[in-house]
Amino acid sequence: MTELTRRGFLGAAGGAALATGLAACAGTGGSSSSSGGGGGGNSNTIDFWSNHPGTSKTTELQLIAAFEKANPGLKVKLTDAGKSYEDAAQKFNAALAGGSLPDVVVASDVTWFNFALNNRFADVGALFQQNGLSTTDYVDGLYADYLYQGKHYAIPYARSTVVFYYNKNVFKKAGIPDRSPESWDEFTSWAPKLQAAIGSGKSALILDDGSDYLDWTFQSIVWSYGGAYSTGWTPTFTDPKTIHAANVLQGWAKSKYMKTSADSSSDFGAGLGAVLLESTGDLGGFKDLNFDLGVGFVPAPGGVKTCPTGGAGLAIPSGISADRQNNAAKFVAFMTDPANTATFTQATGYMPVRKSALELPQEKAYLAANPSYDVAVKQLPYTRPQDYARVFVPGGGAMIGQALDKIVAGSDVTSTFKSLNGSITSAYDSQVKPLLKS
Amino acid sequence: MTDTIVDEGVDAPAKGAHQAEAATFSGPVMRVVGYIAMVIVFLIVALPLFWIVITSFKQRQDIYTQPAQWWPKNPTTNGYHLATTTIAFWDYFRNSIIITAILSVTKIVLGVISAYALSLLRFPGRTALFLLIIAALMVPNQITVISNYALVSQLGWRNTYQGIIIPLAGVAFGTFLMRNQFLSVPSEIIEAARLDGAGPLKLLWRVVLPMSWPTLIAFSIITVVNEWNEYLWPFLMADDQRVGTLPVGLTQLQQTDGITNWGPVMAATVLAMLPVLILFLALQRHMIKGLTAGAVKG
Numbered sequence: 001m002t003e004l005t006r007r008g009f010l011g012a013a014g015g016a017a018l019a020t021g022l023a024a025c026a027g028t029g030g031s032s033s034s035s036g037g038g039g040g041g042n043s044n045t046i047d048f049w050s051n052h053p054g055t056s057k058t059t060e061l062q063l064i065a066a067f068e069k070a071n072p073g074l075k076v077k078l079t080d081a082g083k084s085y086e087d088a089a090q091k092f093n094a095a096l097a098g099g100s101l102p103d104v105v106v107a108s109d110v111t112w113f114n115f116a117l118n119n120r121f122a123d124v125g126a127l128f129q130q131n132g133l134s135t136t137d138y139v140d141g142l143y144a145d146y147l148y149q150g151k152h153y154a155i156p157y158a159r160s161t162v163v164f165y166y167n168k169n170v171f172k173k174a175g176i177p178d179r180s181p182e183s184w185d186e187f188t189s190w191a192p193k194l195q196a197a198i199g200s201g202k203s204a205l206i207l208d209d210g211s212d213y214l215d216w217t218f219q220s221i222v223w224s225y226g227g228a229y230s231t232g233w234t235p236t237f238t239d240p241k242t243i244h245a246a247n248v249l250q251g252w253a254k255s256k257y258m259k260t261s262a263d264s265s266s267d268f269g270a271g272l273g274a275v276l277l278e279s280t281g282d283l284g285g286f287k288d289l290n291f292d293l294g295v296g297f298v299p300a301p302g303g304v305k306t307c308p309t310g311g312a313g314l315a316i317p318s319g320i321s322a323d324r325q326n327n328a329a330k331f332v333a334f335m336t337d338p339a340n341t342a343t344f345t346q347a348t349g350y351m352p353v354r355k356s357a358l359e360l361p362q363e364k365a366y367l368a369a370n371p372s373y374d375v376a377v378k379q380l381p382y383t384r385p386q387d388y389a390r391v392f393v394p395g396g397g398a399m400i401g402q403a404l405d406k407i408v409a410g411s412d413v414t415s416t417f418k419s420l421n422g423s424i425t426s427a428y429d430s431q432v433k434p435l436l437k438s
Numbered sequence: 439m440t441d442t443i444v445d446e447g448v449d450a451p452a453k454g455a456h457q458a459e460a461a462t463f464s465g466p467v468m469r470v471v472g473y474i475a476m477v478i479v480f481l482i483v484a485l486p487l488f489w490i491v492i493t494s495f496k497q498r499q500d501i502y503t504q505p506a507q508w509w510p511k512n513p514t515t516n517g518y519h520l521a522t523t524t525i526a527f528w529d530y531f532r533n534s535i536i537i538t539a540i541l542s543v544t545k546i547v548l549g550v551i552s553a554y555a556l557s558l559l560r561f562p563g564r565t566a567l568f569l570l571i572i573a574a575l576m577v578p579n580q581i582t583v584i585s586n587y588a589l590v591s592q593l594g595w596r597n598t599y600q601g602i603i604i605p606l607a608g609v610a611f612g613t614f615l616m617r618n619q620f621l622s623v624p625s626e627i628i629e630a631a632r633l634d635g636a637g638p639l640k641l642l643w644r645v646v647l648p649m650s651w652p653t654l655i656a657f658s659i660i661t662v663v664n665e666w667n668e669y670l671w672p673f674l675m676a677d678d679q680r681v682g683t684l685p686v687g688l689t690q691l692q693q694t695d696g697i698t699n700w701g702p703v704m705a706a707t708v709l710a711m712l713p714v715l716i717l718f719l720a721l722q723r724h725m726i727k728g729l730t731a732g733a734v735k736g
Contacts, residue, residue, distance in 0.1 A: 047677075057690065079677040083689030087673070094674050098588035100596050266698065270502030285699075288499060 043323040044074055046331050049081040049102040051088045053158035053312055054281050054348035063343065067334045074327055085111055085312055092317075096120060101317045103328040107154050108312040112146060113392045115315065116153040117435050122318040125152040127329040137338070137354050141383050146313055154313030155332050156353040158344070160279040161309050161383055162220050163376055164299070168292035170274040173197040180296025184224055184248060187275070187299065191257040194274040205252060206273035209260035209408075210401030215390055216310055217277045218404055220298045221245050223306040223384070229400065230389035233432075235424040237389075237403075237417035246404070246413045253408045260408050279310060280376040283349035295372040297379050305384040311350060342366075351376055389424050394431045399423055494518065494705035501700050517701035518709070521691065526679035527706065530687030533599075535713070537672070537683055538665045540603055545661050549612020550654070554642050556613065557620035558628065568617070575610030580670060587674060597677045606671055612657055619653040620646055655725045659718060666714055684710045 050060060057078075064076045081088035085108030092105050092115070107115065115121045124146075128135050135143060135152070142156035164180040171178055174190070174197035181187040187205070194204035208214040222228060227242030229235065236242055252258035261267045268276035269289055277298065286293055300306040314335065316328045334340065338357040345352050346366055357363055358377065367374040390397045403420040407413055493501055494517045496510045521527060555561075556568045586605045595601030623646055631645045647654065669685040676682035688710065691703045 052690065055690070077677070080682065080686070080690065082673060083692050087689075091674055094584060094587045095591075097584045098591035100591045263698070266502050266700070270499075272502070290499065 043321060043327065046074060046076045046104060046324075046327055047079055047102040048076055048331070049079045049088060049091065049105040051081045051084060051106055053085075053106065054284060054350060056158070056344065056348050059344055059347040063335055063340050066340075067331060070334070071330065074331075076331060081106065089115075092120075096319070101319050103320060103324050104314050104316055104332055106157065106312050107315040109145065109310050109386060109391050110397050112154050112313060112315055113148065114394055116146075116148055116151075117432065119318055121153045121315045122325055123151040123153065124155055124316055124329065124332070127316060127325055128155075128333065131326055131329045131333075133329060133333045137356050138336070139351075139353055139355055139380060141380065141385070142309060142351075142353050145309060145385055146315075154315040155336055157312055157314045157336055158281075158348065158350045159309060159311040159313075159353055160281045160350055161307050161376055161379060162217050162277060162298055163280050163379065164296040165268060165276040165278060165282070165286075166294040166296065167198075167268075167271065167274050168294045170194060170198050170291075171294065174274075178294065180294075181299050183299050183301035184221055184245075185301075188248065188252070191252065191255070195257050198274050202272045202274075203257060203259045204273070205258040205275045205277075206264045206268050207258060207260045207277055208264045209262050210398075210403075210405035212262050212264065213310075213397075213401070214260060214404050215397045215400035216308060216386075218245075218249065218400075219308045219386060219390065220277065220306050221249065223304065223308075224299050224301055226304070229387035230424070233388055233392075233428060235389045235421045235428075237421045237424070238414070243413055243417060246407050246417065249404070250407050250410065250413060254410070258408075260405070280351060280373075281311065281349050283372055283376070284347070285349075293372065295375045297375065297382065300382060305382050307379055307383045308386050309383045310386075345373075349373070351380065392432065393424055393427050395427060396424055399427070490704050490707055493700060494708050496701055498699060498701055514701075517705035520699070520702040521706035521709065524702065525687050525690045525706075527687065527709070529679035530682055530684045531709075533676075533679075533681055534666060534684040534710075537599065537602055537681075538662060540599075541606055541665045542658065542662045544603075544607045545609045545612055545665075546654070546658055548607070548609040549616050549657065550642075550647070552609065552613045553616030553620055554638075554646065557617045558641070558646065559638060568613075571610050571613050574608060575614060579606070579608075583670065583674065586671075590675065596675055597681055598675075599681055602672050602675045602681060602683075606665070606668065612661065615653065615657050616650070619650045623649055652725050655721050659721060662717060663714055666710075 048060075048064070050057075052060060060078060064078060067076060068074065079102065081091045085106065088106050089108075089111040092102070092107075095101050107121070112121065125135060135155075138156060142159050143152065145156070146152045146154040166180065168178060171194070174193040176190050176193060181190065191204045198204060208217055219229065222242055222245040225241050225245040225248070227236070227239050227245050229237065229242070249258075253260075259267075259273070264273075264276060265278055265282045265285060267273060268278075269286055271289075271291055283295070298307050314332045316325055316332065320328075335344075336353055338352075338354040338360060339362075341352045341354050342357045342360055342363040344350065345357075346363075352358060352363065358367075367377065388396075390400055399420060403416050406416050492508070492510055495513045495515065496507070497512050497514050497516070500507055500511050552571070556564060556571075582605075590596065590601045590605060593601075595604075627645060627649075628641065631641050636645065667685060668683070672681075672683045673686045673689075676686055679687065684706075688703070688706050691706060692698045
């Protein structure tokens with residue numbers, strides 16, 4: 001084949017160019033929601049997209065095996081949906097464009113609303129009702145987190161709250177009572193002693209940084225000062241109380257009592273900090289520490305509810321056939337039934353999402369043996385739903401995180417929050433407001 | 439994951455020229471400065487790698503400590519054990535090898551033959567075709583992800599090798615690089631070969647390619663490293679370890695909420711780096727050989 005004819009060659013070159021063009025810009029196929037609900041999903045196979053929160057893959061597989069045993073006609077396929085909730089949302093987003101929707105998908109406190117607003121998630125409350133399943137046993141606050149205009153768009157699954165972790169050895173050395181502080185002002189008065197006790201190069205307080213959910217944990221501090229990110233849809237970053245809370249944060253940073261870290265739990269676990277404000281989901285990871293771990297409520301002066309909930313729920317896409325949705329509802333109900341939520345939480349450190357789970361003898365025994373876990377459960381009544389500016393405005397959490405990073409680095413609080421107010425408002429105006437069914 | 443590898447050692451054959459130049463900056467001072475610069479560059483490259491390797495041999499409580507441990511106090515291979523058992527590591531590894539091999543071969547072959555056509559064969563519309571291909575180069579693949587996803591999904595290719603491989607096989611970068619290399623081949627040589635009766639394929643295989651090894655090897659290494667580290671598309675396509683690649687699999691070692699155990703993560707990183715490192719070391723000699731082999735006696 002040493003002799004290439006000119007024509008044959010032209011054809012080949014054309015073909016090559018066409019292939020390149022195809023690879024560079026393929027046409028968009030419309031979502032084929034007509035064909036049995038997108039991508040030809042088999043109605044007896046439940047495709048469950050999970051990012052395995054809290055490295056729960058083995059637990060998930062174990063629960064799935066039990067489900068298949070109890071429902072011989074149904075199969076469950078566990079799909080890896082990435083390393084974070086954002087990854088899972090991205091994968092789901094791509095599937096919305098191209099069909100092949102999952103039957104059940106993990107949706108976090110920050111990602112579910114946007115899908116619900118765009119009618120991409122089904123109303124699980126109604127689906128449960130159709131299938132004779134009850135939602136009354138879910139912890140009210142956790143179930144209400146997915147409520148929008150009278151409909152629920154997810155079932156709580158891997159739910160966490162913020163708790164106050166502290167290093168008992170450092171507290172003892174500093175001569176500070178063995179408890180979490182009444183208020184953040186009290187903590188500020190403790191900080192110099194803690195700093196002296198823990199030594200230089202370490203810090204009295206470790207927080208996440210803005211890329212790693214400081215916007216989530218800082219809510220608790222803001223609320224304790226009576227401020228908030230927003231009231232309803234109106235951002236309130238310029239509220240004097242919110243600004244005061246941010247000034248307190250900046251004060252800690254300036255006095256070198258605090259450091260923010262992208263891997264705060266590991267830092268704290270290595271003994272680099274006296275106090276950590278973090279998710280209950282970290283409890284499972286605090287093993288073989290070389291100090292005594294204290295776990296307490298987040299400071300709530302005057303009994304104000306200052307504890308944000310977080311984590312993720314299970315949602316069912318609206319674009320799949322009714323058969324698949326019904327099967328999905330059964331599966332979701334199974335994954336979150338009292339016994340299974342107890343199993344799941346004991347493996348990960350998340351919270352039981354069922355009221356009756358706390359009555360189970362196995363869970364009672366477990367909580368008695370692990371008082372740290374009990375703290376998080378006891379704190380549940382003091383939780384409060386998160387501010388819209390963080391969880392409902394697209395990209396809100398990330399914007400708030402970046403602003404807080406700037407404040408920690410020393411930029412002026414008032415002007416930073418003023419511009420944040422503007423960017424949150426414009427994101428709301430362009431991406432949420434037009435879709436709200438007033 | 440695998441970082442781009444800085445080649446050290448290319449200076450060996452080119453020493454003669456360097457020394458002639460260095461003689462003008464005579465004296466030990468310059469030499470010392472040169473060595474210091476070399477050491478600094480070496481440290482910048484080697485320190486993170488060294489840290490990854492020793493962390494992979496540390497026990498969990500020795501990873502986050504102050505002051506930092508520059509040598510594992512209690513060396514353990516437990517990290518490697520966990521990395522290869524807690525996730526289906528070898529499945530991901532196999533998929534990565536398969537996908538990278540097929541993709542790299544496809545890209546290199548397509549790149550070479552299309553570049554050859556665009557540089558040395560004359561046919562109508564050649565420039566327009568080249569511009570089209572360059573235009574394709576300008577479109578980042580993140581932008582085409584959604585439409586590609588739709589297309590592949592309708593073909594029923596989700597969670598298959600071909601679904602991952604075919605959309606990634608676009609090749610504009612290689613075409614661009616190799617075309618410019620082929621154009622730089624002296625035209626006297628091309629003409630001489632044609633006069634001696636070499637057909638287009640012989641001309642490519644016996645004359646032009648042997649003069650282009652360094653560029654081809656560099657292009658191949660870049661391609662392999664890129665495909666090996668590709669995350670977004672395989673992540674969207676793959677559902678589990680049946681076709682998922684290493685970058686996708688390794689994310690499961692990280693914790694969404696809670697504490698990442700860095701020992702296994704680093705161990706998996708080291709294992710994932712090895713194939714590319716070996717390939718680079720194997721090909722590096724040829725790169726230098728190519729640089730020094732002159733085709734024209736001057």
